Amino acid sequence: MAPLPGGDAAPECIAPAKPGGGFDQSCKLAQAAFQQAGLTTTPMRISYMPGGVGAIAFDQIVTRRPAESRTLVAFSSGSLLNLSHGRFGKRSVDDVRWIAAVGVDYGVVLVGRQSPWKTLPELLVALKADPGRISFAAGGTIGSQDWVKSALVAGAGGVDHKAMRFVAFEGGGEAIAALKGGHVQVYMGDASEVFDKLGPGSPFRALAVLADQRLPGPLAGVPTAREQGVDIVWPAIRGFYVGPKVPDGDVAAWTAAFDQLMAAPAFAEVRARHGLFPLALTGAALRAVIDRQNRQYVELATRFGLRR
Template sequence: MKIHLAAAAVLSATMALPASAQDQTVEIQRPECVAPAQPGGGFDLTCRIAQRGLQDVVSNPIQVTFMPGGIGAVAINMFNTVRTDDPNAIVAFSSGSLLNMVTGKYGEWGAEDVKFTATAGTDYGAVIVRDDSRFQSLADLMSALKEDVSSVVLGAGGSVGSQDWMKAALLVRAEQLDPRQMRYVAFDGGGDAMSGLLGGSIDVYTGDVGEVLSQLEAGSVRVLAVMTKERLGEPFADIPTTNELGYPDADWAILRGYYMGKNVSDEAYNAWVKAFQDAYGTEKWKEVVEAQGLQVYDKAGEELHDDIMSRVETMRQIAQEAGLIQQ
């Protein structure tokens, strides 16, 4: 497979070069990271990691542009039509993007229609409320849902069937309730969902913990629980997990990364893969990733492709079981 050969070539070339050559910056003429949503939220965060984390390994500054619409649908359509061989651009994606590919929310475009390039890190689902919320704990929220599931307005940056919807559905299902009965508001991206939470149009935002670092520091929101098995490190070490609070099945991990158009040249693809590989493992990369509230998770090229295909297959099975797609 071409993507496998390209990544292998990069790895071989990198190992063969002396240290002085490996220290040279990667030449990308007009590097751009496309965030397929409005400013704010996870896609913006993902592009900022590339912009700052690759600052010392690419020869030109990375520009961040925004392409909102359909939680990534507009972007993947653009990169399968007009910009399919663009050598300068990477597009931010998340596990939610993969789920949208699996469930057909991107129309005809799926995981085989892009070249997965590199990761930015991993994030985890979070149960987020305003600082003045009536829900002081996850127990308060779950009690309210159990008493009347329609009394709580949940929302996030994704439509029904998206990963953010699934986070809300997992919470509801944890109390043996029907997710189809919950009140859920879909926003076009995490930034819009956060505005909805702060503005009072929703009670609970089932977003990603990495997105809310600045709001946490400002004291405008509280995280009732992180949707993971084990506690995260700082700055989230004091936040309990759904697992420890008695809901072991209500966990959700989010991969964040970048893809390119499927017809980009091997040379262009290799250049971006090498840029990320050069940055991975450096103290600066680690600092940039953790500053955005993510956990370090470094994969690029062939290794990432295999990882993604495995995730996609797992998501397809879950989606079939949930009736989101036909078997």
């Protein structure tokens, strides 16, 4: 297995949010996978850097820690969305070095177990009848990935995105806690954040997954939005980047390590345990996907009037 760059010190993975959300899951996946593969003598250290749903961490790596070869930062398609419409200031996808996408996640529509809605169409009927009664929770502000998913669902119910009630939280963990407490009615999160929170006795109910087909595992019984007549699909890649001044040799070492790691049969098990679905990209293939998603998100940002 290719050695990691940066010597013998424990590598660091920065989750750019508070504990409990998708970024946390990504770092824990990397921590478990590298340790299982014997690539780290000490466990990968996970640091939490909330703020701006990724903006603070991105700025820190670009301006203050640009050459740290041993530091990974978790990203998702939500990070790319925020970059595409200016929520990271003047930053762009060209300001960091993209290392790997280790899996794909999908949006999920989550409500409390005591909710009156058993299906997505039932929620949409209630939303259309009285949009002020239903509040959407998300791990991000207006314009974030979870906000866009909320806006798409509201639109499917005939409600303009400007009229929907939206409550922003700093990360999925806080949003899920608010749903559990009954402070909000719907959480537009991701499968990786909720797959281990469902089942017998769960305080939650998943109404739909925003995938093109049903997901395996704990969410296998949850229908897609499309199955229920609502044409919304929201895949979200999850992966890692490093600072812009990390040397080429160290970037190549990370790339080689992830390529070998993700090709190993044991990795599929670790990925599944952390709620992600198969996707393995590095190098030019990863950059092509990032550029494509960036173009799509610019179009969405324009549609919803989010461009800064």
